[in-house]
Amino acid sequence: MRPETHWLLHFCHDNQLLTDSQVQGIASNFDASTDAQTCARMLLNAGWVTDKDFLDSAVDAAIKNAREGFDLPELPGISSGGSENPFNFPDFNDFKELEGSALEREVKALFLRCQQIGASDLHITAGARPSIRHHRRLVYLSNAPLPDSLARKINLCLLNEAQRTKFETDMDLDYALAIGESTEGYRTRCRANLMEQKKGIAGTYRIVADHLMSLEELGFPNADDIRKLLNYNNGIILVTGPLGCGKTTTLATLVHELNQNRREHIITIEDPIEVRQNSENSIVTQRQVGEHTTSFNSALMSALREDPDIIVVGEMRDLETIEIAVTAAETGHLVIATMDTRDANSTLNRMLDVFPPSQQNQIRSMTAGSLRGVICQRLLPSTDDSVVLACELLVNNSAVAAIIRDGKETGLNNAMQSGKKFGMRTMNDSIQALLEAGRITEEVAQANLRSSESKKS
Known part of the structure; x- marks a missing residue:
């Protein structure tokens, strides 16, 4: 379920406009990609929530909370962990155990996955949840903020020695990241920026399309x-x-x-x-x-x-x-x-x-x-x-x-x-x-x- 939709259902449930069973029924029948506006229209058309003004304000608040990245509240029978992960990204905790070529291979697969789903940007930042920008919306890939040690490990593993030295000296680095042919036939390129910030390292990667379009x-x-x-x-x-x-x-x-x-x-x-x-x-x-x-x-x-x-x-x-x-x-x-x-x-x-x-x-x-x-x-x-x-x-x-x-x-x-x-x-x-x-x-x-x-x- 999308975070904004989760927030909308929370507002409706918290104001006693939806029962526990209604929330669970909605969650089990909704498509994972259903947005807050669509959910509000469905609630209104079904007659479950009849206060349109409340729904309009709740949708705005839900979108704002999701955009700001607030932790999702509990809903009856629904995990707030966001484990659905509709884009099927890996569990970022798995990167902790990887080293050397195994780590590089999994990080490259991460960029490839971004390209395959049409994400425009990937954010790997210490103290924040890893996220992508998909159709201009920020989508979180995990509910847990990345510790600096893990964010640094992921961001630095593909740098060559000269790039590492420059980043350590300047605390900023702009570079182009090229990843070779994959089994799926894609070639991945990113415009990358690394910087130091108050909670540690931050990496932003602009994902380039795999082919030139007309x-x-x-x-x-x-x-x-x-x-x-x-x-x-x-x-x-x-x-x-x-x-x-x-x-x-x-x-x-x-x-x-x-x-x-x-x-x-x-x-x-x-x-x-x-x-x-x-x-x-x-x-x-x-x-x-x-x-x-x-x-x-x-x-x-x-x-x-x-x-x-x-x-x-x-x-x-x-x-x-x-x-x-x-x-x-x-x-x-x-x-x-x-x-x-x-x-x-x-x-x-x-x-x-x-x-x-x-x-x-x-x-x-x-x-x-x-x-x-x-x-x-x-x-x-x-x-x-x-x-x-x-x-x-x-x-x-x-x-x-x-x-x-x-x-x-x-x-x-x-x-x-x-x-x-x-x-x-x-x-x-x-x-x-x-x-x-x-x-x-x-x-x-x-x-x-x-x-x-x-x-x-």
């Missing part, structure tokens, strides 16, 4: 419009969105599309390399910051001397990197980069406002001429208990270029609304389409719609 598989309904941006020989394409929205996956897919369909030299600068790209029709050179180069901007400067056709920048966040990228885009290279921004408007503001006032006119003119498009994406909770992609697409045309040049980014939304024939799509359009298709709830839509646009396009 734009359609990622959920882009406007995949062909995005592909048109890849036909340019120069200019800059930005892939943006908040942290954890899948930008790196989209970037890898765009590189794969270029690799399949063009005969070019593609240089990628990443931190770290998450998805390995084999050279096919193109030559793909991947460089990792910290291992193959000291920084994004130094790698960009070097790339300009390495006969590139396409330069891919894993993240643009400082003035020098942005300046070099825009210059490269203006001087005959196709540049694709990511930024942590929520929409096209904030992307351009972030990109342009890092420059001092004395450079504003020049950089605006350069960006107006070199920008090809901005792809903004978000992952929203879906009605089938997973996530769904919402996306915005800004395509540069004469109207957009004039807005950028004149510093009037507030007019971008109107330009996008009137530019749908060019393939443009606002985030509100995307969210409204998902709502009308039944992919997201009204509550999710309202939480993500921008008030500056009307709900109906």
